[in-house]
Amino acid sequence: MTTASxxxxxxxxxxxxxxxxxxxxxxLVYVRALAFTPIEARQGPAQKILYIHASAAFIALYVxxxxxxxxxxxxxxxxxxxxxxxxxxxxxxxxxxxxxxxLTGPLWGKTIWGAWWTWDARLTSTLFLWFLIVxxxxxxxxxxxxxxxxxxSAVLGILAALLxxxxxxSVYLFRTLHPMPILLKPSAPSMPAEMQVTFFSAFSAFLxxxxxxxxxxxxxxxxxxxxxxxxxxxx
Amino acid sequence: MTPDxxxxxxxxxxxxxxxxxxxxxxxxxxERRLRERLARxxxxxxxxxxxPAGA
Amino acid sequence: xxxxxxxxxxxxLAASWIVARKDLAIEFRTRTAFLSALVFALLGVTIFxxxxxxxxxxxxxxxxxxxxxIFTFAGLLGLQRxxxxxxxxxxxxxxxxxxxxxxxIYLGKALANLVFVGGILVVTIPAVVLFYNLPMGExxxxxxxxxxxxxxxxxxxxxxxxxxxxxxxxxELLLPMLSLPFFVPIVMGAAQSSARLMAGRPIAEAxxxxxxxxxxxxVFVTACTLAFPYTLDE
Numbered sequence: 001m002t003t004a005s006x007x008x009x010x011x012x013x014x015x016x017x018x019x020x021x022x023x024x025x026x027x028l029v030y031v032r033a034l035a036f037t038p039i040e041a042r043q044g045p046a047q048k049i050l051y052i053h054a055s056a057a058f059i060a061l062y063v064x065x066x067x068x069x070x071x072x073x074x075x076x077x078x079x080x081x082x083x084x085x086x087x088x089x090x091x092x093x094x095x096x097x098x099x100x101x102x103l104t105g106p107l108w109g110k111t112i113w114g115a116w117w118t119w120d121a122r123l124t125s126t127l128f129l130w131f132l133i134v135x136x137x138x139x140x141x142x143x144x145x146x147x148x149x150x151x152x153s154a155v156l157g158i159l160a161a162l163l164x165x166x167x168x169x170s171v172y173l174f175r176t177l178h179p180m181p182i183l184l185k186p187s188a189p190s191m192p193a194e195m196q197v198t199f200f201s202a203f204s205a206f207l208x209x210x211x212x213x214x215x216x217x218x219x220x221x222x223x224x225x226x227x228x229x230x231x232x233x234x235x
Numbered sequence: 236m237t238p239d240x241x242x243x244x245x246x247x248x249x250x251x252x253x254x255x256x257x258x259x260x261x262x263x264x265x266e267r268r269l270r271e272r273l274a275r276x277x278x279x280x281x282x283x284x285x286x287p288a289g290a
Numbered sequence: 291x292x293x294x295x296x297x298x299x300x301x302x303l304a305a306s307w308i309v310a311r312k313d314l315a316i317e318f319r320t321r322t323a324f325l326s327a328l329v330f331a332l333l334g335v336t337i338f339x340x341x342x343x344x345x346x347x348x349x350x351x352x353x354x355x356x357x358x359x360i361f362t363f364a365g366l367l368g369l370q371r372x373x374x375x376x377x378x379x380x381x382x383x384x385x386x387x388x389x390x391x392x393x394x395i396y397l398g399k400a401l402a403n404l405v406f407v408g409g410i411l412v413v414t415i416p417a418v419v420l421f422y423n424l425p426m427g428e429x430x431x432x433x434x435x436x437x438x439x440x441x442x443x444x445x446x447x448x449x450x451x452x453x454x455x456x457x458x459x460x461x462e463l464l465l466p467m468l469s470l471p472f473f474v475p476i477v478m479g480a481a482q483s484s485a486r487l488m489a490g491r492p493i494a495e496a497x498x499x500x501x502x503x504x505x506x507x508x509v510f511v512t513a514c515t516l517a518f519p520y521t522l523d524e
Contacts, residue, residue: 019259026255030248044238049247056251076520096258103254104247111240128471135467142458148523152454155517156468159447162513166475166506173498174478209255216262223269230276 064094072157089217305390309398396518
């Protein structure tokens, strides 16, 4: 079970340079994407949504959610509270990124498909990811005892990771058998060099932002658990 | 020839900035509140608190 | 004081069957939960019927969707009561003290839920066929098979989440929130394959969906059985 004594984080606030750097990086990417990247001829300026949409989508699924799943498995194996805090933080930050995907996706989709929502395979999978992380957060909110909360969350995290391939498969199968409106295929595989640079810069900047937000959220989790232990002792 | 949809791009970039920005602000506010509670708990003349745990 | 020892503790499968029989015995004594879920399912099918514009959508197009959506929500009703009886006075400690594996408790509960959900399907499927005047006949066997696969998946995931949700403050809301994302591949597989069967299409067209159902069942029965011990406080 969990112990009441933990290494004390400093009670006085610390400046976190990582977040500042990440914000500057994202701002620079914004400038580069909007002002210094050529406009794609067929899709128009809206194609630039790709740079923030695709970065957020990749990070939400393959970084945030993957981290959540891995920490869940490790927690059930090693029972280290820190793993539970990382999973919790990855989930919440991942939810933010997932929300960005779901907001930017339809805006882009409207310009290329002519419809705000078309049950596109990736967008639908992202919607499910959103539901799963919300369920994960609700579960955590509903369980008060720390050890049980961590165990339940870990179980859900692992099952959710197992579900994702089934959602992908089902939606893919659903789509191939149901014709969907596709007017233009988004972003052809070969992008001109300038766009590629923007693409990878955007990805790196948002990855940096994810790391910074994760660390900040982890700090909050640690502080919260510390306050809870102290309040239990105070009575 | 090239479609005129810059408005969509602006909307998307603005929304993303708002979502990330709001989250950053929420993180800062929650951290500040927790540190205040911790400081109150650690100060010598603290009253017994019945506040429920959790952020 | 020495504790009485069981001479030969039952193996996992036998123990599961004992746990299932216990739950089913409790259920059949009162029958209220089963009858409530059954009436709910039939009412749901009726309401869907009256919400249907027969000139816009054909019966064969609508009926599979109705069937499997109702199945999901009636199933949730049944799952809600799954661990409820163990909550009062920590009755679950009696189960945990018995010389049976934790996995057997899960499998037994899941089996009882399977009988419960199966019972609902046995009444609901004929009701849907009747209300929508569906041409059945040879397809009924395949439909029963699909129903069995769907029920296994639903019960596997739902029993595990029921064990967790029952220990929380908002169990009735939490169980659907946790389970429904997992039910989606089940509903898709069941609805798409049964729609094709009801439309008289060759079974080869339903095959990809059936494969998803089978794979889902294998993966989640295994995963939930392995995960169940972690939901227990001991």
